[in-house]
Amino acid sequence: MSSPGKPETVAIHAGTRIQNSRTVDLVPPLHLSAVGWFDSSDDLDASLDGRDFVYGRIRGQNAVLLEEAVAALEGAAAAAVFGSGMAALRALWDAQGFQSGDRVVMPADGYGATRALYKLLAARSGVELHALTLGAEDAPERIRTLRPRMVLAESITNPLLSVPNLPRLALAAHDVGAAFAVDGTFSSPALQRTLAQGADYALQSSTKWINGHSDATGGTVAGSAERIEPLLAARVLEGAILGPFEAWLTLRGLRTLPVRMRVHSANALAVARLLAEDSRVTRVLYPGLPSHPDHQVAASLLPSGSGGMLAFEIAGGGRDEVFRFLERVKLARPAPTLGDVATLVMHPATAAARRMTPEERAAAGITENLVRVSVGLEDAEDIARDLLQAVDAARGRR
Numbered sequence: 020m021s022s023p024g025k026p027e028t029v030a031i032h033a034g035t036r037i038q039n040s041r042t043v044d045l046v047p048p049l050h051l052s053a054v055g056w057f058d059s060s061d062d063l064d065a066s067l068d069g070r071d072f073v074y075g076r077i078r079g080q081n082a083v084l085l086e087e088a089v090a091a092l093e094g095a096a097a098a099a100v101f102g103s104g105m106a107a108l109r110a111l112w113d114a115q116g117f118q119s120g121d122r123v124v125m126p127a128d129g130y131g132a133t134r135a136l137y138k139l140l141a142a143r144s145g146v147e148l149h150a151l152t153l154g155a156e157d158a159p160e161r162i163r164t165l166r167p168r169m170v171l172a173e174s175i176t177n178p179l180l181s182v183p184n185l186p187r188l189a190l191a192a193h194d195v196g197a198a199f200a201v202d203g204t205f206s207s208p209a210l211q212r213t214l215a216q217g218a219d220y221a222l223q224s225s226t227k228w229i230n231g232h233s234d235a236t237g238g239t240v241a242g243s244a245e246r247i248e249p250l251l252a253a254r255v256l257e258g259a260i261l262g263p264f265e266a267w268l269t270l271r272g273l274r275t276l277p278v279r280m281r282v283h284s285a286n287a288l289a290v291a292r293l294l295a296e297d298s299r300v301t302r303v304l305y306p307g308l309p310s311h312p313d314h315q316v317a318a319s320l321l322p323s324g325s326g327g328m329l330a331f332e333i334a335g336g337g338r339d340e341v342f343r344f345l346e347r348v349k350l351a352r353p354a355p356t357l358g359d360v361a362t363l364v365m366h367p368a369t370a371a372a373r374r375m376t377p378e379e380r381a382a383a384g385i386t387e388n389l390v391r392v393s394v395g396l397e398d399a400e401d402i403a404r405d406l407l408q409a410v411d412a413a414r415g416r417r
C-alpha cells in the first residue's frame with residue numbers, strides 16, 4: 020500500500036484525471052475547468068494558438084457547443100457567444116473599426132440600452148449616429164443618402180411590434196457598402212433567419228427567447244467565418260466570453276426553442292384575437308393580426324409565426340390604470356424582460372421608453388395606457404382571461 024501522503028498535497032492532486040471511456044455523454048457535461056494543463060510541452064505550445072481549451076477566457080467547451088448550435092439555428096458558418104446581449108452589440112461595433120466621421124444607422128424605435136451604448140461609443144470616436152424608423156417607407160432611400168458604414172436593425176421593434184422589411188434594408192445598406200446587422204432578439208432564430216433575409220450579422224440577446232427560462236444572461240452573433248473570426252479574436256482580449264454554466268443553461272434552453280416558439284406564437288395570436296374583440300381593450304398590436312400595419316411584411320418574413328410579443332391599450336385608461344393592472348394580474352408577472360415560459364407584462368412608457376420625453380413617446384405612438392405582453396406557454400384562454408380580469412380591476416377603481 021502506498022503511503023497516503025500529506026493532506027495538503029493529497030487534497031490538491033487526488034482525483035484530477037478524467038478516465039477516458041467509449042461512452043458519449045447524452046447531455047454535454049458542464050465543463051468548469053478554466054484552465055487545461057499538458058503532459059507534453061509540445062502539446063502545451065501548440066494549444067496556445069487558441070484552437071485548444073487551455074484557458075477559459077480564450078475558449079470554453081460549453082461556449083463552443085452553444086456556438087455550434089446557434090450557428091446551425093441561424094444558418095450561419097460561425098457564431099460567437101458573449102456574456103450578455105449588450106456585450107455582443109459592443110463587440111459588433113468594435114469589429115467595424117470606425118473612424119471619425121463615419122456614419123452608423125440604428126433604429127429610432129429600438130432597444131433603449133443599445134441606443135444609449137451606441138450614443139456613448141459614437142461620441143467617443145467621432146462617429147455620426149443616425150436613428151431612423153426603419154419600418155418607414157423611405158428608410159432604404161435615407162440609408163442610400165446617408166451612406167453609413169453600418170446599419171443596425173431590429174427584427175421586431177419594441178413596444179409597437181413593427182416589422183421592418185429586412186431584404187429592402189439589406190439592399191440599401193449593401194448598395195452603399197455598409198455592413199447590415201440585425202438584432203433578432205424579438206423574433207428568435209427559430210422564427211426568422213435574418214442572415215437569409217440579407218443580414219451580415221445576426222445578433223441575439225440569448226437572455227430572452229433562446230434561453231427561455233430567465234436563468235442565464237447571454238448574447239450571440241452569427242455570420243460568415245470572415246465576419247465572426249475578428250469577433251472571437253477581440254473577445255479573447257476584451258474578456259467578454261460567456262461562462263460555462265450560462266452556456267450550458269442556454270444550450271439546454273435552445274433545445275426546445277423551436278417548439279416553444281411555435282406555442283408562444285400560437286398563444287400570442289389567440290390572445291391577440293380574444294383581446295381585439297373585447298371592448299375593454301383598444302389598439303391590439305400583434306404582427307400576426309391582419310389589422311397590424313406590418314402584417315404583410317410579417318407574413319413574408321415570419322411565415323411560421325409572428326412570435327410571442329403583443330401590446331394593447333386599456334380602453335379609457337392612463338398610467339394609473341396600467342399601474343393597477345400590473346398589480347392585479349394573477350397569472351402574468353410584471354417583469355422587465357421577455358421570452359420566459361411564463362406570461363410577462365410591463366408598461367413601456369415607464370420601462371423601455373422611460374428615458375424618452377413625453378413628446379417623444381407620443382410621437383412614437385407609445386401611449387400611457389399601452390401594456391406590453393410577452394405571451395407565455397400557459398393555456399391561451401387562461402392568459403386572456405387573466406389579462407381581462409386585471410383590466411376590469413384596473414378600470415373599476417377609477
Ligand SMILES: *Cc1c(COP(=O)(O)O)cnc(C)c1O
Pocket residue numbers: 103104105106130132133173202204205224225226227236237238
Ligand atoms: C434585452 C435586449 C438586448 C440586450 O440584451 P442583454 O442580454 O440584456 O444584455 C438587446 N436587444 C434587444 C432587442 C433586447 O430585447
